[in-house]
Ligand SMILES: Cc1cc2nc3c(=O)[nH]c(=O)nc-3n(C[C@H](O)[C@H](O)[C@H](O)COP(=O)(O)OP(=O)(O)OC[C@H]3O[C@@H](n4cnc5c(N)ncnc54)[C@H](O)[C@@H]3O)c2cc1C
Ligand SMILES: *[C@@H]1O[C@H](CO)[C@@H](O)[C@H](O)[C@H]1NC(C)=O
Ligand SMILES: *[C@@H]1O[C@H](CO)[C@@H](O)[C@H](O)[C@H]1NC(C)=O
Ligand SMILES: *[C@@H]1O[C@H](CO)[C@@H](O)[C@H](O)[C@H]1NC(C)=O
């Protein structure tokens with residue numbers, strides 16, 4: 001099944017993490033390569049270990065080495081941070097969450113083992129990995145590179161990749177070449193970039209009593225820090241970091257002997273690994289150890305013509321964050337992806353790649369392709385690099401600032417940091433030529449590239465579909481806007497008059513402050529005045545319309561908030577509904593709702609909500625929102641209508657005006673409390689995922705049904721209490737041409753405007769639901785699953801609006817969508833995603 005291979009040939013210098021991962025990537029893209037490694041052993045035991053994070057595991061899963069690696073480790077469970085005096089500073093969140101969220105556990109093992117497994121799985125391509133090949137020189141010719149080794153052998157290729165670590169020969173040759181191309185200043189800057197400020201003694205030790213398998217221990221001290229991991233069967237990996245006497249650059253960087261190492265360690269033997277285990281206990285059981293300076297550098301130029309560098313050779317970071325190896329893997333995999341597009345491009349131009357004697361890709365094409373790759377890498381790596389740099393200094397309490405962070409900030413943000421880290425990992429790369437592994441599709445935080453965007457997800461296509469909402473907005477401004485314009489003079493007159501008289505003779509003093517905050521009184525006083533005609537009961541019909549309308553706003557605003565609180569969204573997304581809510585209080589929800597719904601629809605395609613647990617809303621959030629809606633919003637709404645004194649009703653209305661802000665503020669503490677009272681199932685629980693899903697849909701169900709019930713009952717109440725002889729429709733529908741007629745009084749104008757307000761917000765809500773149903777229906781059809789019928793949906797909507805009113809119908813419609821969403825998401829997770837269902841999905845196994 002050997003496919004025709006491109007003549008494009010890559011010479012990889014260095015056969016470690018970066019080099020071997022790239023070899024796998026090129027192998028899977030049928031690109032020719034050779035790996036030149038200077039050592040005589042592909043996987044030497046030098047005491048080094050490596051942490052493997054889920055996004056690296058996903059690539060390892062793609063190339064079939066994950067299972068073997070997984071068998072060697074004890075997944076990390078928790079982290080403890082100790083102080084120099086042996087006091088526990090903090091214990092981290094449950095790291096098993098990582099595996100639930102991203103499909104793969106956080107792991108730590110011998111780097112030697114990883115290299116051996118990577119090499120073994122190259123299979124027949126092992127013959128392309130050559131040992132004892134120390135590269136010394138590179139000739140860059142217009143049509144190829146010639147790589148010279150110390151044993152006088154030479155290798156030719158189209159491209160040379162420097163995966164040769166921190167003292168990279170290829171990087172130096174690239175700089176020499178850059179100088180010949182006139183990049184003198186740039187090269188001089190690069191040459192000065194590498195610095196070392198810390199050194200590190202790292203090693204592997206036999207099981208040490210007192211250290212628990214699956215635990216990671218850190219110790220923060222002045223000028224030093226310790227990192228100790230206990231993995232499978234208690235095997236211990238340790239790192240001892242210490243600040244050097246000065247910052248070294250380039251050539252004066254020290255090299256350490258065994259004597260240096262022993263002298264260094266001796267000074268710190270009494271330092272605590274945990275409260276009960278001193279460092280000496282670990283050192284006594286050492287199997288192998290090494291001392292190195294920790295170079296740090298993030299270079300700006302990663303490639304030039306036929307030269308490119310990956311891994312430590314171009315981004316060398318401190319190991320405290322454990323990301324160096326993961327970044328090397330990411331750079332290797334993404335380089336393989338980029339080279340694949342270059343070579344495919346070559347083949348698609350009609351050239352017979354299997355027959356032509358050498359690759360026809362010009363040096364300019366290669367350079368352009370690599371520059372694009374470099375730009376993409378440089379958009380992602382600097383954050384990780386800075387994170388590693390800072391963590392080293394925080395752990396070594398390098399300055400008062402870092403000390404403050406170590407003791408007073410980090411301990412309280414453990415779960416926030418974990419969230420952030422997981423989120424960053426979802427944006428990682430994989431090999432494009434291989435499908436997403438099944439394991440990576442079943443996790444709760446979906447990788448952004450797991451479910452490729454369909455054309456229906458494109459923002460401009462969605463923007464076209466919101467045309468009916470734009471029409472709603474236009475209709476709202478033509479009707480409601482016109483009426484408000486005409487009512488304005490009456491409103492101004494009323495304010496100037498300073499009082500308002502209800503039909504029962506009660507007089508409200510409008511100049512008297514309600515909020516006792518000048519700013520709020522000026523801003524919201526006129527708004528509260530606009531509600532007086534209906535809440536005072538001067539106009540009995542308007543009173544009933546408003547009672548039902550204001551009640552219906554609770555499911556509407558509740559749903560706006562919930563949509564922004566799904567797992568897929570960052571917390572700041574909640575500012576969208578809050579802003580829309582505030583704007584609605586001033587401009588009328590009839591004007592704002594169409595805009596809000598349009599933005600929400602364009603910004604949140606189904607592909608964003610469906611994968612993993614993206615759709616899920618923390619049950620404590622949903623529950624707390626329901627409690628605060630019923631307990632604050634609905635009660636205050638009824639208080640607008642019930643008390644005998646109009647003055648009291650006016651006062652409650654003033655409170656009601658604040659709900660877009662007060663409601664979320666009230667919801668937050670209740671949600672935090674609920675999270676305490678009903679903690680999520682621990683990640684060790686094998687049913688955790690199902691339990692979370694079930695809890696989510698149950699709370700959502702309770703939410704929409706309760707609000708539908710309240711709205712429905714209120715609507716039925718208006719039906720039974722309306723003045724005899726008035727048809728129900730006349731409460732809610734203004735006449736067709738009413739907005740053209742002149743306004744005759746303040747209360748008549750206000751009544752009319754509020755009718756339009758309700759009509760337009762209801763119309764846009766139903767349009768939005770229809771758009772959401774259509775997108776679900778399309779997705780179901782593409783997976784040939786049962787779909788619903790439009791006739792039934794429209795019929796149900798009409799019947800429900802007639803019987804229960806628009807608010808209850810909106811809540812039930814949204815609830816129906818949630819139920820369908822849940823079904824679809826669950827079936828996608830059990831059966832692969834839509835596009836993978838077509839037989840592409842293969843379990844990557846150890847076979
Ligand atoms: C103390 C320490 C602890 C670390 N801990 C972690 C960790 O916990 N987690 C993590 O993710 N990362 C860790 N790292 C970093 C991680 O080991 C590296 O990021 C990773 O190995 C980088 O891989 P690489 O292939 O780029 O370079 P290297 O692993 O350095 O490999 C370079 C290879 O090139 C070969 N080579 C060099 N020169 C030549 C030449 N002229 N010709 C031919 N071959 C050559 C070398 O022999 C070597 O095999 C740690 C690093 C250090 C120093
Ligand atoms: C490589 O070539 C040089 C010069 O021709 C020679 O001196 C050296 O011995 C050769 N080395 C090997 C390993 O063959
Ligand atoms: C995984 O994510 C981390 C953190 O964002 C990043 O540093 C690393 O390069 C990623 N690795 C891979 C293989 O994508
Ligand atoms: C392409 O290569 C194949 C196999 O090597 C050969 O049979 C065929 O004739 C070639 N086609 C062209 C257009 O050169």
Ligand SMILES: *[C@@H]1O[C@H](CO)[C@@H](O)[C@H](O)[C@H]1NC(C)=O
Nearest residue numbers: 498499508509510511512513
């Ligand atoms: C209304 O209240 C203001 C301030 O409390 C007061 O100055 C004014 O006289 C009152 N007007 C009437 C008509 O009661």
